[in-house]
Amino acid sequence: MSHVFPRHSHISAPIAVSGEGCYLIDSNGKRYLDGSGGAAVSCLGHNDADVKAAIMGQLDNLAFAHTGFFSSEPAEALADGLAAAAPGALNRVYFVSRGSEAVEAALKLARQYYVERGMPEKQYLIGRRQSYHGNTLGALAAGGNEWRRAQFAPLLFGSHHIAACFAYRDQRDDETEFTYGQRAANALEDEILRLGKDNVMAFIAETVVGATLGAVPAVSGYFERIREICDYYDVLLILDEVMCGMGRTGTLFAYEAEHIQPDIVTIAKGLGAGYQPIGAFLCNDHIYQTIVDGSGFFQHGHTYLGHPTACAAAYAVLQKMISQNLPARVQLMGGKLQKALHDAFGQHPHIGDIRGRGLFLGLEFVHDRDRKTPFDPQLGINRKIKAAAFEAGLICYPMGGTIDGKSGDHLLLAPPFILDDHHIDEIITKLSTAFATTLSV
DSSP, X not given: OOOOOOSOTTOOOOOEEEXXXXXXXXXXXXXXXXXXXXXXXXXXXXXXXXXXXXXXXHHHHOSOOOTTTOOOHHHHHHHHHHHHHSSSSOOEEEEESSHHHHXXXXXXXXXXXHHHTTOTTOOEEEEETTOOOOSSHHHHHHOOOHHHHGGGGGGSOOOEEEOOOOHHHHOOTTOOHHHHHHHHHHHHHHHHHHHOTTSEXXXXXXXXXXXXXXXXXXXXXXXXXXXXXXXXXXXXXXXXXXXXXXTTTSSSSXXXXXXXXXXXXXXXXXXXXXXXXXXXXXXXXXXXXXXXXXXXXXSOOOTTTTOHHHHHHHHHHHHHHHHTXXXXXXXXXXXXXXXXXXXHHTTOTTEEEEEEETTXXXXXXXXXXXXXXXXXXXXXXXXXXXXHHHHHTEEOEEEEOTTTSSSOEEEEEOOOTTOOHHHHHHHHHXXXXXXHHHSOO
């Protein structure tokens, strides 16, 4: 009998014992192609020799030093590398242990920034419906996924939400993509005015929406209009790239494709590539200088901030990402995978949309393709697809509640950046097997 408290007490998970490139291997010797990188984490695959060597080398020198007393060489090097790689003036890096912590810290920084400026009335946060920013209470409050929020609602602070930029579902027949995007963005201005133009501190959004919508990028011009609105009303723009950042969408930072710069960006998952738990936010010089010129003290902290071993691992990941130009490879292989998905499933009667950017791709399942009608949630289509794909030896990331937190099913693919053409063939073959047993409704 296991004494582990599992994610789901009615499911007996196999024991993973080793990893090899794009594969995980269980205690029975079965191999699974990691088609989702866990949860868009394992960007370098499993058992990377360079990252392992960096970890071992750091352990030989220093495993841990508390940031209340010390900085460390790996933390300094990683911060320098990230600041140099981030376009614009995002020159200050704050290290944490995971994505939820990065979001929590970013929210607290936004609040303290306005307090330090003598503007305590700036207190409201606006996010987007069907967003996900993490499972700690602050990050959960920032997010807009009703299924995740519902039972914890009494514990969450009061945030506010507008619709996501989701053209497949929300663009009207009389709109172009651009005019739809402007309408979707202008909802932010409407909400700021409703709450009081001097009362909103920040707007938070995933640059490419991950788990809750299934790899949905914004349409062209959307984030440029969002940036204009934030600037006009003195609202901080926080972009959550915990899942979609660090090369996953074909640029090191996903916002590079949007031709804007956020005030704060959060990263995690691909930063450590699964080799060590790590996350971070980057903020602009003005925010940092406001703290310096005020109290000089960011009123936040965790035990494992800037953990030297985690930073050493992440620095090795970043060096590999840059030296091997892996974002360009993501663009190449992502294009191949997306084409293969369209060729195989583009006319499938129960696949309504194939979308995404780079190696961050989603498929949305529908009962009626022409009407975009979702399956009855009681059918549990997403859970059945996950189980069938896993049985076939493919790890993917299906979710339900795509449309409103209750209805809709999608699947997320986020394979390691090191995949080759034969891995793409294997993904298509194993998805075909899974769909044949689950979508014949």
